[in-house]
Amino acid sequence: MGLHPRVLEALIPLGYEQPTPIQEQAIPHVLDGRDVMGIAQTGTGKTAAFSLPLVHHLAHNMMHGRAVPRVLVLTPTRELAAQIDDNVKAYAKNVKVRTALIFGGVSQHKQVAQLRKGADVLVATPGRLLDLCNQGLLSLEWIEFLVLDEADTMLDMGFIHDIRRVMAMLPEKRQSLFFSATMPESIVKLSKTILTDPIRVEVARVSSAAETVEQRMMFVSQGAKRDLLVQLLNQQEVETALVFTRTKYGADKVVRYLKKNNIRGEAIHGNKSQPQREKAMNAFRKGKIRVLVSTDIAARGIDVE
Structure with a gap:
């Protein structure tokens, strides 16, 4: 080129x-x-x-x-x-x-x-x-x-x-x-x-997902969402997961609920300091936590394999 x-x-x-x-x-x-x-x-x-x-x-x-x-x-x-x-x-x-x-x-x-x-x-x-x-x-x-x-x-x-x-x-x-x-x-x-x-x-249709992403949709009532999330995360094939939320408050709330159910997770969003965000990202990369919960906006730029 x-x-x-x-x-x-x-x-x-x-x-x-x-x-x-x-x-x-x-x-x-x-x-x-x-x-x-x-x-x-x-x-x-x-x-x-x-x-x-x-x-x-x-x-x-x-x-x-x-x-x-x-x-x-x-x-x-x-x-x-x-x-x-x-x-x-x-x-x-x-x-x-x-x-x-x-x-x-x-x-x-x-x-x-x-x-x-x-x-x-x-x-x-x-x-x-x-x-x-x-x-x-x-x-x-x-x-x-x-x-x-x-x-x-x-x-x-x-x-x-x-x-x-x-x-x-x-x-x-x-x-x-x-x-x-x-x-x-x-x-x-x-x-x-x-x-x-x-x-x-x-190169991509507006609002389409990248080709590497497999998409599934589940219809669930508001009150049952967190229990369904725990159920999905406890499936054997799910070793690690990224969870996206709309708000910072919602991200923290999800992390608290996961911890109550013995699922290790951390949140990253705009109210977290840079050292806190880096600590959470490193813990996720190293497998010290299973779940990283992020607001949609903070999720832009997350780079994990």
Whole structure:
């Protein structure tokens, strides 16, 4: 696909052999310098679709001296930001591209220290990014590429005003990439303020699940839902499970009920601190708990095998 040889080398140990449909469609346009509007579900390979060509560009156009932020990736959640940062680091391991991860819920000191060392790529949630800019600790004047990921979730979480403030700090001349799982009218309006003559790529029917997901539906009364959940989790073939809830309160309530029934679980949502969320995620990955309960919004960016 015309990517830098050293970037392609980094993909071999990751097991990447063929591009996914979103990568096949988006990467050539990004390499050509076009703005892109991508409609793709989580799990379709869209992180690589925008990250690989941007790492390619940075590798071909290295700046001398301390690195300054030239790529900004905005995401709605800390978990998704951390996942993208990990991926960019993996893709860039053979080239001198540095990243900085910026999100709230933790002390800013380590993040500021990383910025002072220099970073080519910023992966950030909007709130902490604006905090650092307003304190004069970060400048966006050198940004050449903007990526807005999970744009629909950003709007659901009320980030629209923060996004507009960030836009006002960016150079007018830039390449912008816009990714969303759905494309309601509010997203179309926002995209028109960010993109210039974009190429639209779409690889999944709007609101459809990724092909790797098997779906089943069970009709149950409100009062019987928790008992049914316990029954399902106690089935022999269910070793671990992710449970999604609409509200933070609901997530905590489900965890309490599971514990009463001797099922180990933890919740992650916006009211949990970053250390609490990381502790729960690590416990789930290591098998110390069987069930991870998350709000729909906090679930964006969860990466477990």
